[in-house]
Amino acid sequence: MLEIKNLTKSYGDALALDHFSLTLEKGEVLGLLGPNGAGKTTLISILSGTLRDFTGGVTFLGQDLFSDRNLRNKLGIVPQDMAFYEELNAMDNLLFWGGLYDVPRAELKKRAAEILEMVELSGRSKEPVKNFSGGMKRRLNTAIGLLHQPDLLLLDEPTVGIDVQAKVSILDLIRKVGAAGTGVIFTTHQLAEVEDTCSRIAIMDHGRILAQGTLEELIRLVGEREIVEIAGEFPAAVFSDALKDLDGDGIELLSASDNLAALAVSDTERIPKIMDRLFRKKVPVNDLKIKSPNLEAVFLKLTGRSLRD
Amino acid sequence: MRRLFLILKNDVRRHFKAPAAIIIYLIMPIILTGLIGVIFAPSGGGGELPPIPIDLVDKDKGLASRLLLGAFDAGQLKTMFQVTVADETEGRTRMKKGKASAMVVIPERFTLDLLDVKPVTLEVVKNPAEQLLPDVVEEFMGTLAVMLSGVVQAFEPEVRGVRAMLDGPVNAFPWETLAPELGKAQTKIAAASKYLNPLLLSLKTEKTKAAGAKANLTRSDVFSIILPGMAIMFLLFIVQTVMRDMISEREDGKLRRMLTTPLRSGELIGARILGGWLMGIVILLVMAAFGTTVYRVTWGPFGYFLLLGAVGAFWTAAFFALMNALVRNRNQAGSLSAPIILAFSIFGGSMMNPEAMPKAFRTIGVITPNRWFIDGAKLVREGQFPAVPLLILAASGVILLLLAVPALRRRSTV
Numbered sequence: 001m002l003e004i005k006n007l008t009k010s011y012g013d014a015l016a017l018d019h020f021s022l023t024l025e026k027g028e029v030l031g032l033l034g035p036n037g038a039g040k041t042t043l044i045s046i047l048s049g050t051l052r053d054f055t056g057g058v059t060f061l062g063q064d065l066f067s068d069r070n071l072r073n074k075l076g077i078v079p080q081d082m083a084f085y086e087e088l089n090a091m092d093n094l095l096f097w098g099g100l101y102d103v104p105r106a107e108l109k110k111r112a113a114e115i116l117e118m119v120e121l122s123g124r125s126k127e128p129v130k131n132f133s134g135g136m137k138r139r140l141n142t143a144i145g146l147l148h149q150p151d152l153l154l155l156d157e158p159t160v161g162i163d164v165q166a167k168v169s170i171l172d173l174i175r176k177v178g179a180a181g182t183g184v185i186f187t188t189h190q191l192a193e194v195e196d197t198c199s200r201i202a203i204m205d206h207g208r209i210l211a212q213g214t215l216e217e218l219i220r221l222v223g224e225r226e227i228v229e230i231a232g233e234f235p236a237a238v239f240s241d242a243l244k245d246l247d248g249d250g251i252e253l254l255s256a257s258d259n260l261a262a263l264a265v266s267d268t269e270r271i272p273k274i275m276d277r278l279f280r281k282k283v284p285v286n287d288l289k290i291k292s293p294n295l296e297a298v299f300l301k302l303t304g305r306s307l308r309d
Numbered sequence: 310m311r312r313l314f315l316i317l318k319n320d321v322r323r324h325f326k327a328p329a330a331i332i333i334y335l336i337m338p339i340i341l342t343g344l345i346g347v348i349f350a351p352s353g354g355g356g357e358l359p360p361i362p363i364d365l366v367d368k369d370k371g372l373a374s375r376l377l378l379g380a381f382d383a384g385q386l387k388t389m390f391q392v393t394v395a396d397e398t399e400g401r402t403r404m405k406k407g408k409a410s411a412m413v414v415i416p417e418r419f420t421l422d423l424l425d426v427k428p429v430t431l432e433v434v435k436n437p438a439e440q441l442l443p444d445v446v447e448e449f450m451g452t453l454a455v456m457l458s459g460v461v462q463a464f465e466p467e468v469r470g471v472r473a474m475l476d477g478p479v480n481a482f483p484w485e486t487l488a489p490e491l492g493k494a495q496t497k498i499a500a501a502s503k504y505l506n507p508l509l510l511s512l513k514t515e516k517t518k519a520a521g522a523k524a525n526l527t528r529s530d531v532f533s534i535i536l537p538g539m540a541i542m543f544l545l546f547i548v549q550t551v552m553r554d555m556i557s558e559r560e561d562g563k564l565r566r567m568l569t570t571p572l573r574s575g576e577l578i579g580a581r582i583l584g585g586w587l588m589g590i591v592i593l594l595v596m597a598a599f600g601t602t603v604y605r606v607t608w609g610p611f612g613y614f615l616l617l618g619a620v621g622a623f624w625t626a627a628f629f630a631l632m633n634a635l636v637r638n639r640n641q642a643g644s645l646s647a648p649i650i651l652a653f654s655i656f657g658g659s660m661m662n663p664e665a666m667p668k669a670f671r672t673i674g675v676i677t678p679n680r681w682f683i684d685g686a687k688l689v690r691e692g693q694f695p696a697v698p699l700l701i702l703a704a705s706g707v708i709l710l711l712l713a714v715p716a717l718r719r720r721s722t723v
């Protein structure tokens with residue numbers, strides 16, 4: 001349904017997308033994980049048609065996405081901003097934004113009522129949106145992107161700044177939309193969101209996809225190893241230096257930043273050896289956690305940094 | 310086009326939901342016009358002076374001073390002056406309290422000196438806290454003194470006769486000689502009566518007017534002159550308020566979201582400019598209707614006025630479209646638009662009559678829409694077609710629009 005080939009975009013000397021390629025099938029929910037500056041929002045902006053001056057191509061439903069403006073009727077966008085009119089009520093907002101697409105007038109009101117029901121806002125449909133909570137606004141923001149029943153839905157960090165309950169509601173909605181056959185790409189910082197919601201996950205950094213696949217496929221990248229997370233008061237270089245000759249002996253340094261480092265170990269018996277080395281090298285350690293292999297470890301391995309960075 | 314009208318409809322709905330700013334800008338010119346009109350327009354009373362409160366201090370208590378007091382209490386003088394008889398101390402106190410504009414002191418021996426045909430002095434003490442009315446009293450008393458002198462000189466033989474009679478004892482009064490003296494006096498009074506009745510002396514105010522000015526300027530005329538200037542000034546404020554949405558939408562992501570739909574940037578820009586233009590026309594029509602019904606403003610041929618309003622609103626919409634395309638953000642737009650509108654209004658004649666402005670102001674005013682709108686409204690009021698103002702506003706509006714559209718297109722992409 002969607003094929004992105006060698007998409008490249010730069011801002012001056014900074015490369016935001018570097019020969020980025022990706023495909024998406026109908027009904028697939030793809031979580032795009034990446035730290036700040038990875039190029040996620042640039043990708044969404046290009047796909048939604050608001051960013052120009054790039055190279056590469058995007059084919060959508062067999063056509064060049066940018067050749068025919070009417071293709072936008074098949075594309076739903078949920079931006080990171082709460083992009084609607086706060087002085088209007090939810091129904092008026094849906095009728096306006098839906099009206100910008102080629103939805104038949106008679107059907108528009110019916111669809112608006114249905115989508116309000118789906119995002120659990122039907123009881124507040126006549127209330128000015130400025131009275132809504134942050135979670136309700138996020139749900140309305142998502143509903144606007146779905147009103148015209150797109151074939152592809154792009155969501156740019158749809159769960160930013162909302163409470164857990166609202167987050168669960170939006171993720172549930174994304175799953176339902178995918179199950180109904182709509183292709184979904186959503187960007188996020190939250191590993192747990194993609195673990196629970198996506199049929200496929202892509203990890204990107206510096207404008208490129210580093211790895212992609214199902215959750216299981218990605219976890220296999222770090223092997224059947226335990227993840228050891230060490231916190232203390234140390235510079236990254238000091239920590240890396242202390243353990244450098246242990247690398248390969250069933251111990252792999254996944255990431256090291258100031259005061260926090262992560263290692264993959266083939267078995268937990270390697271941990272005393274690590275601690276002994278750190279003690280002898282006078283690297284202060286405050287905390288140590290042993291974790292099962294997870295997406296965070298994959299992310300650390302691939303990007304060398306935590307998503308929080 | 311469907312989407313263009315959808316955006317227009319949505320904008321109207323939004324402004325109806327939060328109309329405070331527009332209502333304030335709509336009411337302001339109407340209130341200001343009313344205030345300025347009430348202050349500067351001629352009142353319905355024809356400019357008559359109110360009765361002037363004066364205190365009379367009678368130190369003479371003789372025949373002439375009583376005649377003088379009686380004269381102030383009768384006929385036309387009674388409508389001109391409100392006289393209170395007081396002693397000198399009381400008179401000064403009343404002036405300090407602002408209860409009298411002047412105090413007239415009739416000196417001792419006023420009657421006797423007058424009958425002796427000797428010089429007498431009437432003292433006028435003016436209230437220093439007042440400006441106009443004490444001067445009126447002073448002028449009036451000066452004129453009265455001239456009149457009295459003339460009367461005494463005209464009746465000198467009779468006056469001297471009466472004075473001589475007063476010198477002797479009452480029982481020695483020569484009653485038989487009084488009749489001829491009175492007869493002579495009666496003859497002179499009869500001859501002079503046509504000049505004395507009605508009283509020759511009266512105060513009259515006369516207004517001067519500029520050459521070519523129309524006579525009998527009414528309050529409605531003043532409103533008709535003020536309201537167009539106020540209307541164009543607040544039209545600028547309203548249209549800018551409405552069109553500033555373009556910047557808000559750019560900042561809060563709504564513009565980006567709109568451009569992800571099949572909407573074309575031309576439709577969006579068209580909707581915004583058309584919206585500002587139509588809003589301007591509607592606002593002008595509301596102001597015109599209010600001016601006509603409440604202030605009895607005369608606009609001249611309505612078709613001409615409507616055309617002038619439409620072109621003025623078009624200029625305003627094109628100007629703010631360009632400005633909003635050039636500014637970086639909402640704050641910059643807000644801080645720039647108010648001084649620009651005020652400068653337009655000051656130099657363009659919204660705040661004072663352009664004919665009364667310094668030449669330098671009038672020269673600068675030529676580049677403002679206010680000046681051409683006000684000039685156009687004046688021509689329409691006089692029944693003429695405002696060809697030059699229309700041409701200048703339309704041509705400069707088109708130039709602004711041609712600059713605004715590509716600038717807005719550039720700002721419509723991220």
